[in-house]
Amino acid sequence: MAAPPLLLLGALLGVPFSEASTAPQVTASVAPTEAVTLGVLLPGRNLRYPWAWPRVQPALSLALEAQLRPLGLDVRTAFASTENQEGQCDSRAAFFKATDLKRSQAPDVLLGPGCFRLHVVVESFAKFSQLPLLRAGVYLRRQDFSASVYAGPAGPNLLDFQAQLLRHFHWTSRALLLASRQVDYWQYPVWGFGKQLAATIPNIRARAYVYHQPDEKAVQFIQDNRVVFILGPLKMLQEIMRLAQAQNMTSGDYVFIYLDFLGESLSAEGHREAAKPWQSKECPDLGDLREAFRTVLMVTPHVPQTPEYRRFQSQLIQRAQRDFGVAVNDSLGTLVAGCFHDVLLLYLGALNETLQEGGTKRNTSRILEKMRGLKIQGVTGTVSLNSNNDRETDFDLQAMRDVESGEFQVVAHYVGADKQIEWLGPIHWKKGSPPLDNPPGVFDMDDPSCGKGGG
Template sequence: MALPSLLLLVAALAGGVRPPGARNLTLAVVLPERNLSYAWAWPRVGPAVALAVEALGRALPVDLRFVSSELDGACSEYLAPLRAVDLKLYHDPDLLLGPGCVYPAASVARFASHWRLPLLTAGAVASGFAAKNEHYRTLVRTGPSAPKLGEFVVTLHGHFNWTARAALLYLDARTDDRPHYFTIEGVFEALQGSNLSVQHQVYAREPGGPEQATHFIRANGRIVYICGPLEMLHEILLQAQRENLTNGDYVFFYLDVFGESLRAGPTRSTGRPWQDNRTWEQAQALREAFQMVLVITYREPPNREYQEIQNRLLIRERKYFGVEMAPSLMNLIAGCFYDGILLYAEVLNETIQEGGTREDGLRIVEKMQGRRYHGVTGLVVMDKNNDRETDFVLWAMGDLDSGDFQPAAHYSGAEKQIWWTGRPIPWVKGAPPLDNPPCAFDLDDPSCDKTPLSTLAIVALGTGITFIMFGVSSFLIFRKLMLEKELASMLWRIRWEELQFGNSERYHKGAGSRLTLSLRGSSYGSLMTAHGKYQIFANTGHFKGNVVAIKHVNKKRIELTRQVLFELKHMKNVQFNHPPRFFGPCINPPNFCIAPKNCPRGSLQDILENDSINLDWMFRYSLINDLVK
């Protein structure tokens, strides 16, 4: 409808006569003009604005200026701020109404904050507007918002003791105003702020999308929030039914704030969102799956005033805009604009009585904070951020025979409390599912029994471990006994009679005579080596056919402790290419000596006493020092 016709409409509805010399209140509206898919479209909201102006009557005459924020059938982030600037430049409004779409609202709100001009809307649901910083300090939201939905969800989690994790699925085409993204954003931020592990994923509208969704659900949560068209929910639930995800271990919350899925449609009856134009088998599968679905909607105000104004809105929409509307929760937005205008008028009147003016925009906005009053949409409670507290309804399949969804509870935003209707939620397993069951997500938990064993397997395993322990113990005991026996036998000991001095061949020929000599006066210092070379300075002998070096130990008594016995045993067992082999010691007093294999090339002493080797004195001193050590 063209702007002049709209102005005539408002003038006719207001029905007031301007007092002489008085300046009318100027309201400027920036909303979509024709697209009825928006709850804040002008054909839906216009009659409510006109009724509010009519309610003000002679006390506060109003001039209304409307501009469209719609471009090519959708909200325009580009067009809305330009139209708002034109309104400010040419009409200098006292109050801006709208926009309802998030991106245009963000742009216009920045200008309104700069102008210190109150901006009132029942849309702009995004969580980002909750922080009224310098960019949005004059923004007042008199309608529902995503953060309030998040508060309701957190209260639900507290009631059901879901304190660990949740999974979020939503449709986000990144075109238009992204309604599903901004709706579920409030749930995400609220749950994350409550220290829950929250995972989210965009639903893929393509072949394989339902399979990807159920895979995401399995991996991330038992408490699932879904925001998107009803067709998307049907596809996910059918796949979940095939994968047995609707057996009671999961619960699916469908965020349908305007309750469109509960309204009658071409293929479904009222209160039966599971109905669809599908095969009989699919319809039955959906009906069974929807038993684990809970629908969250705004709460329709139960007061008589709302029902009356809704009927008047429907009549005026048909009369002045030529559109046929049915009662729905979308009319709540129009009612919130109505209450917002009256709230502004009330606060403006108080400001003027206190000596202020219409230009005191910041003062007017501050006076709206924390305000409570009864409007046509019930009790209106504004919080400290100038966002309205919102009521919600939780729907469940209350009648399993018919499959009808009925209210199970409603949430009071002002009281932060859930009121249960008495209709039980039909949990498949008789109780709400656990949000973080043992070993479902934390697979590294040591308490998880990943491979449960039967009784027979446990007995067999215990028997095997017992036999292994017995075998190891027996081996260690046997090894210790053998070691003790070996130490006691002293196999490393050399008797003095076993050492042979003189020519080995002559010794073998006269085997009947053995020498028992002490080191003193013996001639074994000049025996021939196995290589036929003379070693003048090495004391050598023969032991079992091996040439050994006889090294005297200058002690009168040797005490064989256990540690000494171990060391002697280890020395006898050591065999390597470089060090000479150790045959053993002789401990027959007074002939204490050790018998390593003789090194044919001689020792350091041989080198020092060999006059044929010319060594300078510094090198000789070094060798002597080594010998002394």
């Protein structure tokens, strides 16, 4: 007889199935009608992760307080950290804690894991245990994990937004993605970049390049394209812009589009002021990159500006300080906690409908079907799922408002559910109009206009 999936997974990781560690518990109780155990697998202490437990736990508590009494549920939260002793997300630790949760806590639903490298472990565990898995950290779609629900800020429709931007500005000839060697937080289809764009923009030549350092090879890749997407830490963007400035590629003939899934580049940190990504947290000037950043557009998650979201942020900050003694600022990073809050609300609503119709908390497929059919108003806005159990997320496009201030502001909002871009303000192009992605006589030497004007 074939070994159970968890045993096979343990063998691959070199982990004995019998080893486990005890999961600490946080309990939220009301008058019980139906007892539900929420198993949480997230980093326990390291606030470098936006989905660390001190940030997410207050969000979950706020969701439960809002819904338990109206729904008549008794939800108990069993938490287990997926960090190793060094405070990093670790697959072995996740495997230990997942198997321990199953044995000792018998969860009815799971939430996590946040970190990309843990998905194989936790999603395999959810599938083996036939439990819904609520996610809002990294995005990863794997066809064989149908019990997984994603409601975070880095949804799968980012590529659709990118394609719409390219078509809007008539950049349909060529595009480049420069990606960091290690994108810690987010899974992005780097090597599928060209293939997926080509599916919606015929004949485009879209390429991906793993960026190592500012060398001649990187320069050549940029020169061979005029539209450059950049995925990596803010330091990488600043390094590329210094390189582009030195190579005279910031005069308005190129555009650099930075993919910032948490909007961290626009938050104040150290010497860096808010909305000024050309500054360094160590040095506010950074070799005067302000002028070069006029050629930069930034894609960030859309952060609601509603009273409900601001109230949620305030409560989250207060509770994190009170319950964990940690300072959680009100940056875009709190959006992840808000997404976990909202996906839990969506699950509770679907569970309630299932119970009302005579089902049970273990009718996973029925609950997931209910979740796909629901549309709720959460603290992060309207929450609904597509046929792949993914939330259609919203994004903002940011551009420099003016050179004097150097501040970036929202110029467009992408509405994921409608797949439409709402334009909110002008982009101040350096040459008065968007750069051409295929200028006459630059890439296509057979273009008859190449020889005009004595060129």
